[in-house]
Amino acid sequence: MTVLEQTTRARAAALELAGATRAVKDRGLHAMADALGKAETAVLEANAADVARAEAAGTTAALVDRLRLTPDRVAGMVEGLRDLAVLPDPVGDVVRGWTNPNGVQVRQVRVPLGVVGIIYEARPNVTADAGGICLKSGNAALLRGSSSAAASNAAVVEALRDGLVEAGLPADAVQLVPGPRSVTDELMAARGQVDVLIPRGGAGLIEHVVRSSQVPVIETGVGNCHLVVDASADPAMALEILLNAKVQRPSVCNAVETLLVHADAAATFLPLALPALAAAGVTVHGDGRVAAFGEVVPATPEDWETEYLALDLAAAVVDDLDAALAHIRRWSTGHSETLVTASQSAAVRFTAEVDAAAVLVNASSRFVDGGELGFGAEVGISTQKLHARGPMGLAEMTSTKYVLTGSGQTRP
Structure with a gap:
């Protein structure tokens, strides 16, 4: 499947999610958690293969630690999805509102971003966190993980998609974007198809995406x-x-x-x-x-x-x-x-x-972590100053729009 085909499917899924109620999305989160729990053996076997390849390639111990999954870490991913279901739904929240002298009511309300592309290295737990956060905030997720975690990410996404289908939601709300490095460039060029990109990884990855993307980017940063x-x-x-x-x-x-x-x-x-x-x-x-x-x-x-x-x-x-x-x-x-x-x-x-x-x-x-701050999971920690800054939870994965309601008023 091409990147264009995946973005087209993601936009259709995002349209359906934008109107989904909290109850529907929470049902999806619990179904995803159930499916991931049932797939634990398959996920750990896939991860063991990724870890073995990384170690054979001489990957540093720190990066191998980021890559490695254990039963406790898988259980944490499952629990993270359930924790999201407990949190309030940000979509539809009124950020502020007032009534103008002419009687027109103005409200600024939270809305989903739409199609969110996440480009990340190692850390297959990000796959579940990002899929869950995007679902709860009404977004479709295109997940571009690194080749080092390819088997792990594929196993996790398969489970998440099974859960979505079980809950009656579109499987294409969570998609893995595999393929060679050129696929990342295609995602960065998909302006109008992908609403925002979030890079999460080392300084080289982040710098490349920030400088090269035609799609708006929420920049996460390294932690010195x-x-x-x-x-x-x-x-x-x-x-x-x-x-x-x-x-x-x-x-x-x-x-x-x-x-x-x-x-x-x-x-x-x-x-x-x-x-x-x-x-x-x-x-x-x-x-x-x-x-x-x-x-x-x-x-x-x-x-x-x-x-x-x-x-x-x-x-x-x-x-x-x-x-x-x-x-x-x-x-x-x-x-x-x-x-x-x-x-x-x-x-x-x-x-x-x-x-x-x-x-x-x-x-x-x-x-400084989404879970520790009560956000549930997080997509990443933004170090930029526009829109989102710090751990990116549900509210940070929304934008806003103004809704004006009148009774026939016209501007003089």
Whole structure:
């Protein structure tokens, strides 16, 4: 099937979904969850084949971790679909409304985007998340996964489509877009057929889509995320947050990649942090001021811009909060930035001055996630400033239109 044929089918499915009630869409989500649960063995077998190919090709451990599915991760995908069914339906919500002096009623209401193309690397859990979010928000999904997860994605999409049919919904509401790399270019050229593209993956993929697409793009970004330990920070709290943000799952975009320690806190904090990080298997790429407190790999300029997605951490001692903010302005990708402090004035200043999709005070950046924020699953984390910013849940997958209702008024 050609990309044009798939987009045509997707537009027909989107038209049907646009008028579907919440009850109908929720029934579809539960049916998709049931079908995916029943297909667990087939999904895991397909994923094992993908993982074996990746490992044989020398893929890094971090990327293999993103690719790998386990029974718990499949169960999480199933539960994510059911969680979406519990959430309110954004379609039809009135964003604002008023009545003009002439009696014309004006309402701005949420509507589906239409046909959403999602281009992503590895992470087959995105397949279920994206399919579910698009369904609940009334959109048809065209899913262009990477070749590394081809078998996994095919097995997941087959289950999701079975669920849609069982619920009496169009199977073409969720389609996998296979084929060579040229297919991605066809999707990016399908203006008028695809309403929006969302790239999710490494910097190279995102940059290519943003620069080359003729279809409007919602840009997701890589996560060069910083954690700042302020002079007033409680060392134990700071260490617990750091270890969670770096070690709990290092291969994801909301993991911390750079540690900045206030000079007044360095002598207390770094003798605690460096051994704890080493014990957790983290390699610290530190500047000379960090090296004064323990063994580190000498940091290079490239370390400050690197999203490691692994058990590596860049670290520097900064003179004050001004220096930390300057470092973040220079190197941040606008994803998630964290401050650990006991100072209310420092917290206020940090949240006001840091330009990122998420700013955290005394909490791990691992909370920057659709599920953790109560959105259910997420399509990705947008680092742009138009329409959607931060974790993209149901509301972010809608647009709006104005509905004007009168009683025969005409404009003089």
